[in-house]
Amino acid sequence: MTLAAIASLIVGITIGFVGQRSRMCFIAGIRDYVIVRDTFLLKGLVSFAVVAWIAFPLSGLIGGEFVGEFGRPVIETALLAIAGGFGVGYFSVLANGCPFRQHVLAGQGSTSSMVYLTGFLAGAFTFHAWVAPLLIGYLP
């Protein structure tokens, strides 16, 4: 478990570095395509999905652990997933970037993004203190 923490720190530094140099964002890929038909970041989103799709079974074959089973969505969890996913997309466009991009921007000195991250962490508390108890049993 401590191994996981160290690994996640190294993964974080790697993707933070790469993300800063490439302006990678999982929201802006689709946004830029809709506005100006720019595919620079959309290629990143697509390559992320495709590489992950290939690498998950592959890493199981070369000695890692296979991805386990996911629970099948029922109507309640599917509705929550739709509401949550839609909201993440909509409000991330208003915030000018996905959560990953906001962390990167905070790292390069944008105080707006630092304020966003403060709200982000406060949101973790509000969710588990107030929102989750209302939805217990329906969360994915």
Add this chain to the structure above:
Amino acid sequence: MTLRPESRRATAIRITGLQAGVVMALAAVIAGSFFEVRPPEAYGICMSCHGRDLANWVTNGMFSTDLTVARASVVFPLLTTVGVILGSVLAAIMSGEFRWQKPARPIRSFSLGLIVMNLALLAGGCATRLTLAASAGDLSALVAFGAMAVGIVLATLLLRRRALR
């Protein structure tokens, strides 16, 4: 480093979006398959869940509360979010792109962060993890990813219409 920002910018490493996507996907899969960043499955990168784990773990330790923490973070929390900020600081300083920018609308930024975190935890992850879990075969994440794409397109079109008016 005595180089001025301008000269550092000229020699800075350039990475395309496509390359970044490949590196991030590999990092996420390797972390999950070989370095115990699980369960839940497909948990390699998630800016909202890992941030939640870290914040809740610290709160639990300080105030002996019982806020939810994913099983991968019970003993020691995942530090992906801290790592991303460190990596970004490093890259920004190396390339001379680091500079303090004043917050334009702090209350708006704070509320958007709050809203996005709540909705992301509702959907089961941030934009990055929804993509990752959808690739790993999670139907619920695939549904959420589709809804996210619709949300992005709708918000973009509304912003464009407002800008053109």
